[in-house]
Amino acid sequence: MDKKLFEGIRVIDFTWHLTGPLTTKHFSDMGAEVIRVESRRRPDIQRVNERTGSFKQFTTGKLSITLNIATPEGLNLIRQLIATADVIVDNFAGGVMERLGLGYNAVRKIKPDIIVLSSCMQGQTGPHAKHPGSGHKLTALAGFNHITGWPDQEPVWIAAYTDFIAPRYNILAILAALEYRRRTGKGQYLDMSQYEAGIQFMAPLVLDYGVNDRVVGRMGNRLPNAAPHNAYRCQGEDRWCAIAVFTDDEWNSFCNVIGSPALAADPRFASLTSRKDNEEELDILVNEWTVSRTAEEVMKMMQEAGVAAGVVETGEDLLDNDAQYKHRHTF
Amino acid sequence: MADKAEGMLGPYRVLDLTDEKGLLCGKILGDLGADVIKVERPGGDTTRNLGPFYKDEPHPEKSLFWFSYNTSKRGITLDIESAEGQDIFRQLVKGADFVIESFPPGYLEKIGLGYTALEKLNPGIILVSITPFGQTGPYRDYKTADIVAWAMGGEMIPFGDTDHPPTRISHHSQAYLHAGADAAAGAMTALYQRWSTNQGQQVDVSIQEAVVNCTEHVTSSWDLKHINLSYGRWPDPGHELTRLWPCKDGYVSWFFWGGPMSHSNVPLVELMKSKGMADDFLLNFDWTKYDAKTTQQEIGQMEEPTAKFFLAHTKAELFQGALEYGVQLYPVSTPSDMMSSPQLAARNFWQKVEHPELGATLTYPGPFAATEVEPPRISRRAPLIGEHNQEIYEGELNISPEKLSTLKQTGVI
Numbered sequence: 001m002d003k004k005l006f007e008g009i010r011v012i013d014f015t016w017h018l019t020g021p022l023t024t025k026h027f028s029d030m031g032a033e034v035i036r037v038e039s040r041r042r043p044d045i046q047r048v049n050e051r052t053g054s055f056k057q058f059t060t061g062k063l064s065i066t067l068n069i070a071t072p073e074g075l076n077l078i079r080q081l082i083a084t085a086d087v088i089v090d091n092f093a094g095g096v097m098e099r100l101g102l103g104y105n106a107v108r109k110i111k112p113d114i115i116v117l118s119s120c121m122q123g124q125t126g127p128h129a130k131h132p133g134s135g136h137k138l139t140a141l142a143g144f145n146h147i148t149g150w151p152d153q154e155p156v157w158i159a160a161y162t163d164f165i166a167p168r169y170n171i172l173a174i175l176a177a178l179e180y181r182r183r184t185g186k187g188q189y190l191d192m193s194q195y196e197a198g199i200q201f202m203a204p205l206v207l208d209y210g211v212n213d214r215v216v217g218r219m220g221n222r223l224p225n226a227a228p229h230n231a232y233r234c235q236g237e238d239r240w241c242a243i244a245v246f247t248d249d250e251w252n253s254f255c256n257v258i259g260s261p262a263l264a265a266d267p268r269f270a271s272l273t274s275r276k277d278n279e280e281e282l283d284i285l286v287n288e289w290t291v292s293r294t295a296e297e298v299m300k301m302m303q304e305a306g307v308a309a310g311v312v313e314t315g316e317d318l319l320d321n322d323a324q325y326k327h328r329h330t331f
Numbered sequence: 332m333a334d335k336a337e338g339m340l341g342p343y344r345v346l347d348l349t350d351e352k353g354l355l356c357g358k359i360l361g362d363l364g365a366d367v368i369k370v371e372r373p374g375g376d377t378t379r380n381l382g383p384f385y386k387d388e389p390h391p392e393k394s395l396f397w398f399s400y401n402t403s404k405r406g407i408t409l410d411i412e413s414a415e416g417q418d419i420f421r422q423l424v425k426g427a428d429f430v431i432e433s434f435p436p437g438y439l440e441k442i443g444l445g446y447t448a449l450e451k452l453n454p455g456i457i458l459v460s461i462t463p464f465g466q467t468g469p470y471r472d473y474k475t476a477d478i479v480a481w482a483m484g485g486e487m488i489p490f491g492d493t494d495h496p497p498t499r500i501s502h503h504s505q506a507y508l509h510a511g512a513d514a515a516a517g518a519m520t521a522l523y524q525r526w527s528t529n530q531g532q533q534v535d536v537s538i539q540e541a542v543v544n545c546t547e548h549v550t551s552s553w554d555l556k557h558i559n560l561s562y563g564r565w566p567d568p569g570h571e572l573t574r575l576w577p578c579k580d581g582y583v584s585w586f587f588w589g590g591p592m593s594h595s596n597v598p599l600v601e602l603m604k605s606k607g608m609a610d611d612f613l614l615n616f617d618w619t620k621y622d623a624k625t626t627q628q629e630i631g632q633m634e635e636p637t638a639k640f641f642l643a644h645t646k647a648e649l650f651q652g653a654l655e656y657g658v659q660l661y662p663v664s665t666p667s668d669m670m671s672s673p674q675l676a677a678r679n680f681w682q683k684v685e686h687p688e689l690g691a692t693l694t695y696p697g698p699f700a701a702t703e704v705e706p707p708r709i710s711r712r713a714p715l716i717g718e719h720n721q722e723i724y725e726g727e728l729n730i731s732p733e734k735l736s737t738l739k740q741t742g743v744i
Contacts, residue, residue, distance in 0.1 A: 005524050018547070030520065045591040053551025123701060126677035132595075133659045136574070140584030141661035143669060145575060147501045148490070155582055155663055156498055157574040158490050164545035168512040173700040175519035176339040176363050180705065182526065183342070188704040196680055199669060199696045200355075201508045203399035208383040209666035210694045211395065216383075219501040221478060224382065229478060231487065231496035238561055240496055242487070244476030303473045310479035312497050315553025315560060318485045318543060327468035330540055331550065 004031025009178070011087045012037060012078075013062065016044040018135060018160055019119050019194060020091030021058035022167035027087070027174070028061035036064040037078065069100055078102070083110045087174060091119040094129035104189040113187040115177045119170050123193030135163030135194065142198030143205070149218040156218075162198040169197040227275035228254070228286045231312050234295040240312035241290060241298040251275070253305040258289045296321075338364010339705045343522070345429040346370055346420075347404060348411070351378045351504065352538065353433035353461040354400035355511025360429070360518065361403030362698070362707040368423070368723065369404040370411070373742050375716035381503070385689060391716065392688070396503055398713045400511075402684070402695065406714025407723050408744050412442055416743045420444065422728055424452050429518050431459040436466045446533040456531040457521045459514045465537030475538060477504035484542025485549045491562040510541040570627060573634055575663060578641040582663035583649050585641075587633050593621040595659050599637070602656040608640040670694070684712050720744055 009032040013024045021044075028034040036059070038044065046055035068074040082088065088107060090097050097103050097118060104116045118124055121133040139145060139161040149156035173190045181187055199206065208214050221230040223244075231240040245254050248271065255264040263269060263285075268278045275282055290298050295311040302309035311317060319331060340363040347357035347369045361367035379391035386393070410416040424430065430449060432439060439445045439460075446458045460466060463475030481487045481499045484506065491498040499505075517534035525531060543550070552558045574586045588595050596618050603609035612632045641649065646662035653660040662668065675681060682697040698707045724730040724744065738744045 003527065005520065026516065026520075043591075048591050053555045054548065057551055122674050123678055125701070126674045128654060128674040131654050132657060133661065136586070137584040137659055137661040140575070140582075140663045141669075143664050143666060144500055145582070145584060145663045146665050149498060150495060153492070153495075154577070155575050156490055156492070157584075158500065159547045161500075161545070163547070164509070165512075168509065168516065169699040171516045172359060172363075172512065172519065173702075175516060175523065176707075177702075177704075178523060179519065180339040186704060188702050191701040192699075193678070193680075193701070196675070196678075196696070197699055199675075199680075200699055201505060202666065202669075203696050204383060204396045204503050206666045206670065206696055207395040207399055207693060209670065211385055211691075212383065212387055214383070215665045215667050216502060221496060221498055222501075223478075226476065229476070231478070231482060231498075233496070238488075238559075240482070240488075242476075242478045242482035244478050246476070303470075306474065308474035308476040308479045310473075310475070310483035312482040312487050313485045314488050315485065315549045315551075315558070318546075318550050319553055322483070324464050324468045324470040324483075324539065325543075328465055328537070328540070330537075330543065 006030050006032035009033070009087065010085045011035065011089060012082060012085045014088070014090035014092070014097070015119075016091065017046060018054065018058065018163040019166045019170070020089060021046070021055075022164070023091075023117070023119065023170040023174070024062065024089055025058055025060065026167075026171045034062040035081070036062050037069070038064055038066050039068065040066050041068065069102070075101055079110055082107050082114070085111060086115060086178075088114060088116045089119070089170070089174075090117075093132040094118075094120045094122070094124045108187065111187075113181055113185055115174060115181060115187045115190070117170055117174055117177075117190040117192060119166055119192040119194065121193070122195045124191045135160030135166070138162050138194050138198065142195055143202050144198070147205070147216065147218055150220045151218050153218070162194050165201055166192065166194040166197040169200070222279065224276070225272070227272065227279050228282055230283055230286070232283075232287050232290040232298070234290050234298055235293055236295075238314075239295045241295040241302075242310050242312055243286065243290075243298070243302060244308040245275075246272075246308075248272070250307050254302070254307050257301050257305045257307065258286075337705060338710075339707070340365040340519075341705075343428040344368070344426060345431060346423055346427050348430065348432040348434070349461060349511075350376060350433050351381060351396070351400075352463075352507045353431055353511050353514060354378065355508050356431050356459065356461065356514035356518065357404055358400045358402055359512065359515040359699075359707075362709060364705065364707075364710075365429075367404040368719070369401055369406045369714055370420075371406060371408050371716065373408045373410050373717075373744055375408070379716075385691075398693070399695070401713035402709040403711055404714055405711075405719040405723065406717065407720050408717040410743050411444065413743050415738065415741075417443065419724070419728065419730075419743075421452055424449050424456060426727075427453070427456065428522070429457045429459060431461070431514060431518070433461040436460075436462050436471045450531060454530060455525055457518055457525065457534065458531070459518045459521075459534040459536065461510050461514050461536045461538065463537070464539050466533075466535045470539075475506075477506050480504075480506035480538045480542050483539050485546045486542050489546075489549060489560045489562060493562065497562060506538050506542050509545060510536055510538040513541045513544075570625070570630055572630065573638070576638060576641045578649055578662075579643065579645045581646045583641055583646060583660055584663060585637075585658075585660040587621070587630065588659075589621040589625060590623070593618045596621065596633075598656045598658040599660065602652045602658055603636070603640050605652075605656075606640065606644075608636060608643070610636045612636070682709050684709055686712055688715065717744065
């Protein structure tokens with residue numbers, strides 16, 4: 001068998017919850033030796049939380065040791081392990097690794113070219129560095145809840161959304177640092193803020209505010225350059241299909257699919273501008289057509305005609321029904 | 332001329348053929364120091380038509396979306412379907428490390444520039460392909476849109492309320508950004524492998540798969556319990572929890588977190604107590620007992636005084652209190668709030684970027700990592716249409732000015 005991609009790379013993993021474990025999973029999935037250092041006194045909440053499978057999902061391919069690093073013997077053992085490592089990752093609140101005696105300046109004395117990544121809510125420096133939090137709430141601080149939901153309604157909760165942005169930037173930072181170490185022999189300390197990672201995904205709206213002094217709000221499922229553009233109710237309980245029509249060509253195809261070619265030329269809907277002006281009426285018409293069909297049927301008919309459409313998939317759809325995931329062995 | 336430091340990816344060159352589905356990939360590699368050349372169709376990419384726009388003027392050189400995700404790139408125009416354009420592209424590939432693209436699967440093969448063709452020119456080339464559903468499988472030719480990717484990635488069904496359809500995050504596509512970041516990780520992972528194999532490869536990024544990697548509990552709830560999460564039906568056993576709360580001037584994000592995180596509720600009670608707004612129930616509740624057996628009525632008793640407390644205070648007051656008491660609460664912020672954050676200011680997060688042709692300096696989100704070693708940074712603003720044609724075609728490929736003029740007139744560049 002060929003050498004695994006990251007074979008020979010050892011990662012000491014102090015992470016817990018979501019962001020940290022997702023970060024190190026990229027490396028364990030591709031052959032790095034990831035060693036989780038766990039506390040029996042304060043175990044990973046995902047490990048003890050039986051209601052979800054997140055721990056199982058995000059900890060695959062990793063080794064685990066338990067160690068009380070608050071004791072001198074424990075600290076000595078972890079220092080020995082660090083001397084053999086390439087990368088250290090933690091996602092405690094800011095300043096915790098320093099307090100444990102495992103800050104960058106301490107560990108670089110043991111292993112000069114070590115790459116250390118700390119991932120916390122708002123970064124290791126600044127007045128908010130030590131504030132504890134979780135992605136469920138940081139998603140609000142980074143602006144995402146404000147732009148999710150309907151214009152006349154309260155913002156919509158989207159779980160720990162930024163917990164899935166931060167790991168991507170963490171992985172990128174470690175990959176770049178490994179490449180830099182390969183060329184120069186130098187390690188480094190990577191101070192990662194989930195807040196700053198999240199804002200990368202808000203950039204156009206940041207510029208819009210800075211330049212045009214505009215704070216945009218929630219638009220439901222609407223988009224300025226598409227209509228129909230929504231999730232439409234289909235046959236069955238809680239079944240939906242998303243449909244997105246951008247161009248007039250797609251609009252014509254859409255009208256053919258629903259068996260109303262005449263609708264294409266209807267002045268209420270003939271151009272994108274008119275479709276946007278009469279979008280509420282249009283959504284009602286689309287719903288009338290979708291509601292008696294299955295979401296899968298709607299998706300297939302639309303896609304075969306070149307219109308973007310997709311089942312609003314449930315957990316069951318993702319794991320058991322979606323032919324694409326099956327074909328690609330995604331799970 | 333940009334002041335380009337070496338950067339962590341300093342030695343590498345990237346040819347970026349992507350549209351909005353993949354622009355972030357090249358931006359990340361560019362901000363990390365790679366020499367990224369955005370290859371646009373003659374006249375400029377259609378992605379330049381995406382708003383919002385500078386001073387609200389729809390114009391291909393004023394798209395703020397384009398600005399956002401094309402930093403640290405140079406720009407050339409090239410028709411890669413024409414014979415002469417292909418010759419030029421092949422020359423560029425010989426000197427490149429990465430080609431990133433987001434055409435429909437099979438398009439590059441069809442025009443003779445698929446991975447097999449590129450690999451013959453340059454065995455080390457890493458082709459990163461970002462497509463709606465991947466290069467293989469029954470849906471590979473399906474079209475996507477952000478709402479479709481969000482739906483089919485399982486990231487839509489859990490969110491919204493019972494009066495509306497499931498919902499996506501408004502405005503520009505989030506799905507494409509996840510895919511773009513995954514593509515950059517794929518590119519660098521392939522680079523790491525190239526150092527031991529001396530071989531490039533094609534990296535196949537599926538936007539659908541990028542989205543499904545954002546789902547929390549959706550797959551595992553089905554896998555372990557055969558529960559389909561749907562809006563409001565989150566896996567808190569038996570509890571309906573308020574998660575976004577109105578306050579005096581907006582909303583805050585907070586919920587009473589039970590089980591192993593129940594200790595995180597104490598600081599909020601302390602904060603409310605300091606304002607004289609914690610009632611006897613909150614003050615006397617044993618938080619170590621807050622778990623699946625806690626009743627919905629008790630949740631109501633926690634939430635009622637809390638709702639009153641939040642309504643009596645502003646976002647800023649509550650955030651300040653949260654910082655002082657260590658409460659895991661954050662305000663529902665807007666870009667305006669973020670741009671006045673003392674934390675981001677203290678970390679010098681925002682980066683000013685000059686746009687001389689607009690006579691303006693714009694504020695951009697800064698580095699995604701703080702490090703003293705070659706931090707990621709915006710080395711130049713997004714390119715104008717064909718801004719570096721001369722620099723690259725004449726300066727690097729030694730195409731004569733006369734030939735360049737012909738290529739321009741014949742629509743090749």
